[in-house]
Amino acid sequence: MQNILEIENSVRNQTQAGDKSFNSWYQFVLGYPPHLVRYYIFKFGIQPEHLVLDPFCGTGTTNVECKKKNIDSLGLEANPVAFFASRVKTNWQVPVFDIRQSFQEVISSSSASLEKFGLPENVSLFVQPQKGKALQIESKLSDDQRLVLPKDFISPTPLRRVLILKDCIDRVESEPVRELFLLALANLVVNHAGNVAFGPEVYTTKPKEDVSVLDFFYRLVDRMICDLGTQPSPSGYTDIVHGDARRVSEFFPTKLGDVNFIVTSPPYPNEKDYTRTTRLESVILGFVSGKKGLRTLKEQLLRSNSRNIFVTDSDQDYIKSFDSINKIAREIEDKRIHLKKTSGFEKLYHKIVKHYFGGMYRHLESMKPLLAPDARLAYVVGDQMSFFRTHIPTAKILAEIAESLSYKVDEIELWRTRLATATKIQIEENVLILRN
Ligand SMILES: C[S@@+](CC[C@H](N)C(=O)[O-])C[C@H]1O[C@@H](n2cnc3c(N)ncnc32)[C@H](O)[C@@H]1O
Structure with a gap:
């Protein structure tokens, strides 16, 4: 097994030449590469008798890799075009x-x-x-x-x-x-x-x-x-569902207690409008048909940017007692006031952080009924500096939330560093490893 940390940092997130089959049918910029999934299949010792879930499956990288290795997997995704891609990429029964x-x-x-x-x-x-x-x-x-x-x-x-x-x-x-x-x-x-x-x-x-x-x-x-x-045979069974990972257990009622491993990457709290990344194909294929449809889609997503915050949002209620999150939110708002930034979007920055972590709290809580005893979970998440250059140590805060929900934190493993566009500083993308 190749040690992924030996791959040059600048190309570590790229799909390798030998990994194009099925993956290249449709990939997007938010995805991680198949060799990352393979690394955790190896590290966790995932075998064909296990069940893997990716609750933010995007274009199905985790599920395709599991299928190739004859491992059964489930996927959940809120964006209809990504959900569609995952489903099609893992249906290998078409004559x-x-x-x-x-x-x-x-x-x-x-x-x-x-x-x-x-x-x-x-x-x-x-x-x-x-x-x-x-x-x-x-x-x-x-x-x-x-x-x-x-x-x-x-x-x-x-x-x-x-x-x-x-x-x-x-x-x-x-x-x-x-x-x-x-x-x-x-x-x-x-x-x-x-x-x-x-x-x-x-x-x-x-x-x-x-x-x-x-x-x-x-x-x-x-x-x-x-x-x-030329598909590998036998291949694992896959079930991809369209839904919101903050209510993940509701979408797999027959799998309670059955999930052995999670390999996933949720959105990060930054100013990226995830629906814009896929807008062109979403509109042309008819997955987003107008402003109303776009809003419905945004409401299903974790709050992670100022374009998907709504007055009725209440995810922040779940993290009220977390000093680390409150401190970051306060720092962002203080900077905004100090810098005299008054746009509607900038006024939302501090709220994004609270709703984001509140949403992840809901997700981790909702995951519990699905997990087998001793299940292991890998969450690929990036630190962020999008909001007036305030450092958000995403993996560290998620570890704190996970502990409060009685997960054990095994480790935070560095996956790569990335250049933050706003600050030109290298920031970390990590893998938070939890145990049920
Ligand atoms: C970082 S991407 C995952 C990419 C995936 N690992 C891949 O290789 O394609 C995060 C995904 O989470 C999805 N997402 C955001 N909020 C969600 C939610 N509440 N429930 C389920 N999926 C959500 C986004 O649409 C996006 O596809």
């Missing part, structure tokens, strides 16, 4: 024959439809001689969708091409095949058709006036077919 057949139809019909709308693409390399029929399609975003999609995230012509392709995918009858294609489309809009990049915030790049989409789509689906055709 390759069905995929190939529908694939040919989608390529043919979208090729013909693109041509009909004056956007022809050269697909002669992979389309069979019979020509597809152009579909009667609308291929437009609704006004509500436009309201939540930042205008510069994708240029009009690539968007039109993507929507025509999506309309053709939507006609695929088999649900698992259709979902596989839609995940490829999500990958395509972010990594090819859109004008977005991540660093780590999502930002807009030079607009692409036009890009062809079929060739990229073809290569993505071809890779999926190849992964499914």
